[in-house]
Amino acid sequence: MNRVTPKPLPETNLPRLNQVGKPLRRIDALGKAVGATVYAADYSMPNMLHAKVFRSPVPSARIVKLDVSKARALPGVVCVMTGEDTHGAKLNTDLPGQTGRETRAGSDAPVLASDVVRYVGEPIALVAAETLAIAEQALKQIELEFEDLPGVYDPIEAMKPGAPILFAPDNVVARYKIRKGDLEAGMAQADVIVENTFKMPFVEHAYLEPDGGVAWVDEQGVINIRVCTQVIEHFRSIARALNVPQNRIRIRGTMVGGGFGSKEDITVEIFLAFLARETGRPVKLVYTREEAFAATSKRHPFTITHRTGVRKDGRITASQVSMVADSGAYPYLTPYVLLYATAMAAGPYKIDNLHVDSVAAATNQTFTSAFRGFGGPQAALGYEQQMDEIAKTLGLDPLAVRQVNYMKTGDTTATGQEVKTAAWLEETATRAVAALGEQAASTPTRKIGRGMASTFQSYGRIMWFHDTSQAWVGMEQDGTAVIRCGVPDIGAGQSNSICQIVAEILGVPLDQVTIYATDSAVTPLAGTSTATRQLYMSGNAVSLASNTIRARLLTRAAVKLGVRGDELEIANSRVSVLGDESRYIEHKDLVRLCASEGIGLSHLAQFNAPFTEGLDPETGQGDIWPDFTFGAQAVEVAVDTETGEIELLKSVACHDVGRAINPAAVHGQIAGGSHQGLGYALMEDFELQNGIIKTPSFAEYLIPTVLDFPTTQTIILESGTGVGPFGAKGIGEPALTPAAPAVANAVADALGVRIHQLPFTPKRVLAAMDAIRGATT
Amino acid sequence: MPKVMNITLTINGRTHALGVQPNAVLLHTLRDLGCTDVKNGCEIGECGACAVLLNGKPINSCMVLTVQADGADIVTNAGLGTMDKPHVIQEAFADAGAIQCGFCTPGMVISTKALLDRNPDPTEAEIREALSGNLCRCTGYGQIIAAVRLSAERLQNLSVYGASSLREEGREHDSSNRVLESGDQTEVGGAS
Incomplete structure (x- = not known):
């Protein structure tokens, strides 16, 4: 890559704030530091039972006989449940609107399989016993007779005539298309047509906290489930499965020890609900690491083909993209993930003539669902590797080709949605590349390469979901503030950001704000901690609530101090006259004054995301998301041509986050997201062979340790244009997306040839080099 | 059932006299005693979430049998x-x-x-x-x-x-x- 200088930033006019924008210590940090935080598995109750799940050892079979009588007879076993006992209850994994407009009969995952099993690890029976040891023993007493059925282990094979069918009529789980402009006319304008196919593996989330929880039935008959989840609203699906009213299930979320999308699906909580109701006793279920690997979702493997028409100057005249995704054994969130990938398939580029065709098919493998980025990272591995291949074909600099095609504010995405906020693609890319500094020198056996990627990613959910978030904010009589907001904190600082926003608006120090979060019975529902939506949605909800209270405080203080409301400032637990600090009223006095006059100082607010109709099914055109985050990453690698090992030498990521509510947390999101993306490129491969998991634990499935990569340098830009509070954009998912394609491009730069399949293992590097030698001799 | 063995462990400064199974794993013993700050992340010594100081040395408590720690001084994070x-x-x-x-x-x-x-x-x-x-x-x-x-x-x-x-x-x-x-x-x- 050529050397570049950072593009100057446009003028912004961000207001100066007291608490927002400061790298304050997160409200949850100290409790976690001293080990006081009570995670899902840390909670116990008197008289509690211990549960285990009996799972399928095979990927495709008909259950001939399931005999649990010996397990039931084991002393200390209190309950064994099979699909018969759960009355064939389903998990709601194929919601209307996913696979077309209707739920497809039979494709919903059963809570417990009773007829056929479709992947290794599929749950078949539940055991609850007095001790964990007895529950484990009982699993061994369950007798399963099965008849192997033919399986299918590749989505392309799964769509061929004669393939074993997981669900009638065929294995297609979802299919989308985009038709924009005139593809053939665009291709006709091209000087060159570049075509490439890229492949990506299954990836495991590898959150450190295995899934777990405790459930019990309380004195009202309400089933309480204390669980680590990204979605407390699953109480509704659980109620449906148990055939009880929705107000009879309460989910008390815990601090989540990492989720990354995996805890977006229902995991242990539905088993716990059935067992607690059946036994009338508290029940605990915690997955082992191996179980968390086998029984929860993975990132979708994709095969993506780009056929791009370009002019000699790098301008893209037409783009045709096809995508095939592996859904695994059940749909879960596959249709949405595929939609995300489809709508982002062309990248952050202005492309007027575009066709995208995407399909996801079922196979007898671990199911795939949400994983940080939600199809965006796979799409980016397609379009960003293709951009470098275009540059190589044309003999142009990779950044220069991108600069010709970058979308700008006012341009439209693949689905025709106009980008209305800052699209700082050049600003982020030039900074990331420039920060790499001097390039190391190659030697004959150590090839140095550089690569970059520019990506965009939505934040906020698909707009036809009518997304909402509710938050309650109130002042106590001593001037402290309380928030009630059902936001699950999955470690990214969701709770803290919300507290910092309220602290800013109400003018109280952060340590005088308390949040009650993530309990479906006592916290107003704030929606899922997914889709990079909590800062946007719940941040706006608490802003609405606290601004209402702030207005009341200022109105009353203005009367008291004999000035107009706009002559006041609110900070440091007092309201004071601007320019005259001697005239003020402290919050505690103001709150009492309001209380004595019946002025309410609490407020429940609801923030509604914008609403649109769905995309046109024939053209894929329409608005999908509230907004987008733009960013870039640049890396330098060294490839050892004798061992095939790749060493990451430098990594820089730069994102426009709109406004960093807590810069320390934003740096952490970017550096951590980058690390996951680097692992995706260089290490991680959740391998299955004929449906059997070959990487069942952390001994085989390797994620980055502190020794594997240098820390990614992070550069935060603040355009102030986001649709979140104070102009913030989301960063949780966008942080991951550019890392892997940047590495892919650096490796290709170093080797002079591209490896088309992730991850870039030494074996693949050596094979690629053998191919070069073969071609040149 | 294997024979229960009597041992003593000093955990975060407090000495416990315990009867444990010979196959009991220190991680589980500690968590059962209320040391829930010791996390169970993999049980095969790969993740380090269950690390504690055993006589001043860091070890993965999932890789140590409780009886092997007989008489030892153990410090967990919450003990700091x-x-x-x-x-x-x-x-x-x-x-x-x-x-x-x-x-x-x-x-x-x-x-x-x-x-x-x-x-x-x-x-x-x-x-x-x-x-x-x-x-x-x-x-x-x-x-x-x-x-x-x-x-x-x-x-x-x-x-x-x-x-x-x-x-x-x-x-x-x-x-x-x-x-x-x-x-x-x-x-x-x-x-x-």
């Missing part, structure tokens, strides 16, 4: 400090933004304690080596390394100036005292 009186290392982790989901933190703090006990001024390479058995999936490790550096600095100040110095400087609870990774930067649009 509390919400009211956090250990310097715990406080540094909180201040440095080193904690996201927090599940790896107790093990990270233990590895840091073991490192700084034997090497009060470690290089970045030494820090990385010392933390190489602890997986973190959230942070990318940069802020954790910064937390270890911050811990080392604060502990050295303590040993030079005495325990009261940090408090006098108001540093212990000053959350603005966070150290960013070198090179990290925040840039706002021009002319703001």
Whole structure:
């Protein structure tokens, strides 16, 4: 890559704030530091039972006989449940609107399989016993007779005539298309047509906290489930499965020890609900690491083909993209993930003539669902590797080709949605590349390469979901503030950001704000901690609530101090006259004054995301998301041509986050997201062979340790244009997306040839080099 | 059933007389005794979330039979400090933004304690080596390394100036005292 200088930033006019924008210590940090935080598995109750799940050892079979009588007879076993006992209850994994407009009969995952099993690890029976040891023993007493059925282990094979069918009529789980402009006319304008196919593996989330929880039935008959989840609203699906009213299930979320999308699906909580109701006793279920690997979702493997028409100057005249995704054994969130990938398939580029065709098919493998980025990272591995291949074909600099095609504010995405906020693609890319500094020198056996990627990613959910978030904010009589907001904190600082926003608006120090979060019975529902939506949605909800209270405080203080409301400032637990600090009223006095006059100082607010109709099914055109985050990453690698090992030498990521509510947390999101993306490129491969998991634990499935990569340098830009509070954009998912394609491009730069399949293992590097030698001799 | 064995363990300064199965694993024994700060992440010694100090040395408690620890002095993360009186290392982790989901933190703090006990001024390479058995999936490790550096600095100040110095400087609870990774930067649009 050529050397570049950072593009100057446009003028912004961000207001100066007291608490927002400061790298304050997160409200949850100290409790976690001293080990006081009570995670899902840390909670116990008197008289509690211990549960285990009996799972399928095979990927495709008909259950001939399931005999649990010996397990039931084991002393200390209190309950064994099979699909018969759960009355064939389903998990709601194929919601209307996913696979077309209707739920497809039979494709919903059963809570417990009773007829056929479709992947290794599929749950078949539940055991609850007095001790964990007895529950484990009982699993061994369950007798399963099965008849192997033919399986299918590749989505392309799964769509061929004669393939074993997981669900009638065929294995297609979802299919989308985009038709924009005139593809053939665009291709006709091209000087060159570049075509490439890229492949990506299954990836495991590898959150450190295995899934777990405790459930019990309380004195009202309400089933309480204390669980680590990204979605407390699953109480509704659980109620449906148990055939009880929705107000009879309460989910008390815990601090989540990492989720990354995996805890977006229902995991242990539905088993716990059935067992607690059946036994009338508290029940605990915690997955082992191996179980968390086998029984929860993975990132979708994709095969993506780009056929791009370009002019000699790098301008893209037409783009045709096809995508095939592996859904695994059940749909879960596959249709949405595929939609995300489809709508982002062309990248952050202005492309007027575009066709995208995407399909996801079922196979007898671990199911795939949400994983940080939600199809965006796979799409980016397609379009960003293709951009470098275009540059190589044309003999142009990779950044220069991108600069010709970058979308700008006012341009439209693949689905025709106009980008209305800052699209700082050049600003982020030039900074990331420039920060790499001097390039190391190659030697004959150590090839140095550089690569970059520019990506965009939505934040906020698909707009036809009518997304909402509710938050309650109130002042106590001593001037402290309380928030009630059902936001699950999955470690990214969701709770803290919300507290910092309220602290800013109400003018109280952060340590005088308390949040009650993530309990479906006592916290107003704030929606899922997914889709990079909590800062946007719940941040706006608490802003609405606290601004209402702030207005009341200022109105009353203005009367008291004999000035107009706009002559006041609110900070440091007092309201004071601007320019005259001697005239003020402290919050505690103001709150009492309001209380004595019946002025309410609490407020429940609801923030509604914008609403649109769905995309046109024939053209894929329409608005999908509230907004987008733009960013870039640049890396330098060294490839050892004798061992095939790749060493990451430098990594820089730069994102426009709109406004960093807590810069320390934003740096952490970017550096951590980058690390996951680097692992995706260089290490991680959740391998299955004929449906059997070959990487069942952390001994085989390797994620980055502190020794594997240098820390990614992070550069935060603040355009102030986001649709979140104070102009913030989301960063949780966008942080991951550019890392892997940047590495892919650096490796290709170093080797002079591209490896088309992730991850870039030494074996693949050596094979690629053998191919070069073969071609040149 | 195998025979119960009688042993004693000193955990965070308190001695317990226990009857345990010979195949009991220290991780489970500790958690059953209420040490829920010792996390179960893999049970095969790969993730480091269950790390504790056993006679001053960091070990993965999932890889030790409880009977092997008979008579040992065990310190878990919660034994180092509390919400009211956090250990310097715990406080540094909180201040440095080193904690996201927090599940790896107790093990990270233990590895840091073991490192700084034997090497009060470690290089970045030494820090990385010392933390190489602890997986973190959230942070990318940069802020954790910064937390270890911050811990080392604060502990050295303590040993030079005495325990009261940090408090006098108001540093212990000053959350603005966070150290960013070198090179990290925040840039706002021009002319703001």
